[in-house]
Amino acid sequence: MKPKINVALLIVCVIAAFALTQWLDRAAPPRATSLQDGPALAIAARDAAPDFSFTDQRGDNLNLSDFRGKYIILHFWASYCGPCVVEFPDLIKSTAARGKDITLIAVSSDTSESALDAFLLRQKPEVRKMSSAPNIFITRDHKGQITNDLYQTYRLPETIIINADLTIREKIVGATDWSRRIDQIIPPTR
Amino acid sequence: MIVPRIRFISFLFLALMICAGSAMPSLAQAADVDTTYFKAIPVLQDGRVKPLDSFARTELRRFSGKDHIDGKDAADWLAQTLFNPAEATQEKIFRIENANTRHLLGLEERKIPLYAYSELVPGLEKTFPSIEDLVTHPDKNMAEDQKSLLHVHENALEYTRLLRSFSLLLPLDISLSDSWRKKAGLSADEEITYLKLKKIDPDIQDSLKKIIRKKGKDPEKYSDKEQATAMLGWQISTIESAAARNDLLRVIPDRLSKDPDSYLAPWEIVNAGKGSPETARILDMWQDLAVAWQSGDPQKWTAASAKIAGRPSVSIRAELVYNLIQPFFLSTIFYALSFLFVLLFLSLRSVTKFLYPVSLGLLLAALGLQGLGILARITILERPPVGTLYESILFVGWIAPAFALLLEWRVRNRLGILCAGLTGAAIGLLGLSMADEGDSMKVLGAVLNTRFWLATHVLCITIGYGWCLVSSVIAHILLIGQALHKLSPPRQEELRRALDLLALTSLLFTATGTILGGIWADQSWGRFWGWDPKENGALLIVLWLVWIVHGRVSGEFSRLIATMGYAFLSVIVGLAWIGVNLLGVGLHSYGFTEGLFRGLGIFAFIEVALIGYAGWSISQSSRRRLAA
Numbered sequence: 001m002k003p004k005i006n007v008a009l010l011i012v013c014v015i016a017a018f019a020l021t022q023w024l025d026r027a028a029p030p031r032a033t034s035l036q037d038g039p040a041l042a043i044a045a046r047d048a049a050p051d052f053s054f055t056d057q058r059g060d061n062l063n064l065s066d067f068r069g070k071y072i073i074l075h076f077w078a079s080y081c082g083p084c085v086v087e088f089p090d091l092i093k094s095t096a097a098r099g100k101d102i103t104l105i106a107v108s109s110d111t112s113e114s115a116l117d118a119f120l121l122r123q124k125p126e127v128r129k130m131s132s133a134p135n136i137f138i139t140r141d142h143k144g145q146i147t148n149d150l151y152q153t154y155r156l157p158e159t160i161i162i163n164a165d166l167t168i169r170e171k172i173v174g175a176t177d178w179s180r181r182i183d184q185i186i187p188p189t190r
Numbered sequence: 191m192i193v194p195r196i197r198f199i200s201f202l203f204l205a206l207m208i209c210a211g212s213a214m215p216s217l218a219q220a221a222d223v224d225t226t227y228f229k230a231i232p233v234l235q236d237g238r239v240k241p242l243d244s245f246a247r248t249e250l251r252r253f254s255g256k257d258h259i260d261g262k263d264a265a266d267w268l269a270q271t272l273f274n275p276a277e278a279t280q281e282k283i284f285r286i287e288n289a290n291t292r293h294l295l296g297l298e299e300r301k302i303p304l305y306a307y308s309e310l311v312p313g314l315e316k317t318f319p320s321i322e323d324l325v326t327h328p329d330k331n332m333a334e335d336q337k338s339l340l341h342v343h344e345n346a347l348e349y350t351r352l353l354r355s356f357s358l359l360l361p362l363d364i365s366l367s368d369s370w371r372k373k374a375g376l377s378a379d380e381e382i383t384y385l386k387l388k389k390i391d392p393d394i395q396d397s398l399k400k401i402i403r404k405k406g407k408d409p410e411k412y413s414d415k416e417q418a419t420a421m422l423g424w425q426i427s428t429i430e431s432a433a434a435r436n437d438l439l440r441v442i443p444d445r446l447s448k449d450p451d452s453y454l455a456p457w458e459i460v461n462a463g464k465g466s467p468e469t470a471r472i473l474d475m476w477q478d479l480a481v482a483w484q485s486g487d488p489q490k491w492t493a494a495s496a497k498i499a500g501r502p503s504v505s506i507r508a509e510l511v512y513n514l515i516q517p518f519f520l521s522t523i524f525y526a527l528s529f530l531f532v533l534l535f536l537s538l539r540s541v542t543k544f545l546y547p548v549s550l551g552l553l554l555a556a557l558g559l560q561g562l563g564i565l566a567r568i569t570i571l572e573r574p575p576v577g578t579l580y581e582s583i584l585f586v587g588w589i590a591p592a593f594a595l596l597l598e599w600r601v602r603n604r605l606g607i608l609c610a611g612l613t614g615a616a617i618g619l620l621g622l623s624m625a626d627e628g629d630s631m632k633v634l635g636a637v638l639n640t641r642f643w644l645a646t647h648v649l650c651i652t653i654g655y656g657w658c659l660v661s662s663v664i665a666h667i668l669l670i671g672q673a674l675h676k677l678s679p680p681r682q683e684e685l686r687r688a689l690d691l692l693a694l695t696s697l698l699f700t701a702t703g704t705i706l707g708g709i710w711a712d713q714s715w716g717r718f719w720g721w722d723p724k725e726n727g728a729l730l731i732v733l734w735l736v737w738i739v740h741g742r743v744s745g746e747f748s749r750l751i752a753t754m755g756y757a758f759l760s761v762i763v764g765l766a767w768i769g770v771n772l773l774g775v776g777l778h779s780y781g782f783t784e785g786l787f788r789g790l791g792i793f794a795f796i797e798v799a800l801i802g803y804a805g806w807s808i809s810q811s812s813r814r815r816l817a818a
Contacts, residue, residue, distance in 0.1 A: 080392065
């Protein structure tokens with residue numbers, strides 16, 4: 001009888017082991033080994049966006065924290081950067097149209113004020129007019145204190161989307177079709 | 191009669207110690223700075239977050255074949271490579287065994303063929319054109335010399351990526367005029383780094399455009415100041431192009447990714463736009479660490495490395511302990527000693543009774559250490575421990591001695607311990623020989639990465655291998671014991687009964703595992719059976735066992751033939767488990783490894799000779815007894 005009991009016990013153990021692993025596998029699905037899974041736009045870990053001071057195109061001294069309560073598009077660019085130049089008008093038009101809930105702070109790395117002014121003057125009249133919208137601020141960071149030191153931006157254009165509570169929502173590297181994507185990136189508030 | 195026995199046993203002891211010594215990792219001297227926290231810094235490599243200690247060991251083993259060099263441990267070597275690259279290139283870490291490769295690279299002959307990167311550079315430049323041709327050929331068409339040369343170039347490339355990992359933070363040997371220093375916000379004695387230069391790069395490019403517009407592209411026409419500006423621009427772009435696609439050392443957590451295990455390499459911050467306020471803070475910490483290393487300040491080093499390491503996770507801590515203890519090396523030693531002592535006990539029983547409990551104790555210690563090592567791997571990898579060929583060897587190397595110990599508990603004839611020690615030591619040595627091939631804790635491919643099938647099919651098959659190996663060893667003991675007239679008839683009967691049970695249990699596990707494998711294959715690859723070499727190997731074991739068992743039951747096979755058949759299971763399992771991987775084809779070729787062909791061939795030859803001779807000797811003895 002003893003060998004038969006041993007065999008029966010063995011079979012029971014094997015079945016129990018199968019059932020346990022099946023349950024464990026269902027309870028905790030395998031972790032993906034690829035870092036690329038999921039949608040292309042990543043969601044940030046809600047780090048606070050470091051505050052900084054800047055002087056805008058109107059000569060006003062402002063801080064990032066002054067814009068708490070609205071989404072902020074913190075856009076790093078320069079007039080010598082080809083993709084930046086191409087997307088600039090689209091970015092201005094798209095953010096001007098969302099004046100109620102979005103603020104644009106466009107931080108230029110241009111080496112001189114004159115280069116920046118010359119670039120703005122070359123824009124079409126409607127773009128020049130929109131760039132003076134109350135929710136659009138253009139500044140120059142020629143020493144790289146905001147661009148490089150604070151936000152570690154080295155490739156232009158780079159855009160950081162900041163939530164209304166001044167936490168970082170996400171980062172976009174490279175140029176973007178703002179007219180098509182701004183509502184996806186920052187859904188309109190009802 | 192005692193003296194020849196002692197001589198034989200002494201030679202056996204010496205042989206075992208030599209085998210163990212050749213696999214022994216020597217203890218490296220402690221570094222001048224405390225690398226405890228440095229070792230615990232998490233790094234992402236090959237899809238897995240591991241401690242920097244494991245990364246350092248893998249990289250150093252890749253170049254030199256060992257995880258320590260010149261008395262320094264791998265972490266110490268890595269710190270020097272990252273933070274003092276100029277000195278690091280003088281360290282002799284590249285092992286080049288192939289004499290033709292050494293000749294092609296113009297290297298001097300040495301007793302130990304280790305060379306520094308600085309010694310390799312002229313030869314690498316000279317042989318680079320031939321490498322460009324070689325990379326278009328598939329591996330199997332390359333001669334051994336070509337493979338060796340390509341391997342050296344690949345290692346050199348990996349090494350340069352390691353050297354340049356923190357080149358954006360380290361001080362540059364560049365002269366900068368006062369005006370540029372002022373623009374970059376640098377004081378007179380402040381070190382110049384790439385990141386600081388990058389801030390003034392737009393100004394440098396602007397100045398260069400003006401110079402070129404005014405004087406053209408010929409630097410001969412420039413003034414000293416203009417030449418200095420041109421040189422500065424060129425130096426920045428040289429540093430950038432040297433670090434292009436450098437994503438080797440992923441130590442910076444990517445806070446902008448939703449994957450909590452996403453890490454960035456320092457140069458990805460610049461090259462791929464992955465910078466953020468958090469990465470700025472982390473790079474500052476690494477800068478402090480680099481400064482502490484270069485200034486040789488142990489307190490600052492410890493503080494900076496502790497800050498970066500933070501609170502290590504459970505799996506990081508487990509892996510650090512695993513690296514320190516090296517449980518599989520220690521367990522192999524204990525298995526070997528257990529085998530030796532029980533052999534001594536069986537030979538000199540009346541003289542050395544204490545050897546049996548010592549042998550048992552060593553065996554239990556080996557099983558305990560190996561079990562803990564396997565548990566550590568489960569903790570670190572978060573999956574069952576049988577995903578790769580190496581892991582299956584570790585697991586079978588624990589299962590087989592454990593079953594043999596179970597056998598010893600049932601029959602108490604000391605042969606169970608003998609079997610346990612022998613299988614543990616033999617499989618342990620096999621595992622150690624495979625442990626040098628890069629990181630042994632790999633992330634599995636998608637088809638293997640389902641816990642259910644890993645825990646059922648693979649475990650079942652490897653348990654079956656374990657039972658088969660124990661059966662084979664018992665059969666060997668029976669054959670050799672009979673041939674040498676060392677086994678009494680009752681003892682022989684005892685072993686035969688045990689063998690019959692072991693064979694049936696082996697058949698149960700291997701057959702079940704093979705069927706489960708078919709079900710898994712059907713789910714993963716859309717077919718139950720594809721005559722894949724690994725599938726054929728598993729079927730081979732099942733068919734062999736079925737043939738022997740049925741031959742015995744039907745009376746077609748004598749006891750001797752059946753015992754020889756069970757003994758030959760060692761070769762069958764070797765072919766099915768490891769031999770099929772040498773083919774490198776089929777859906778199961780994820781365990782492909784080089785260099786085992788000759789070993790397997792020699793083993794099979796020895797087994798055929800040993801089993802054949804033992805069988806012939808026994809049949810001759812039987813014939814003589816019958817004639818008498």
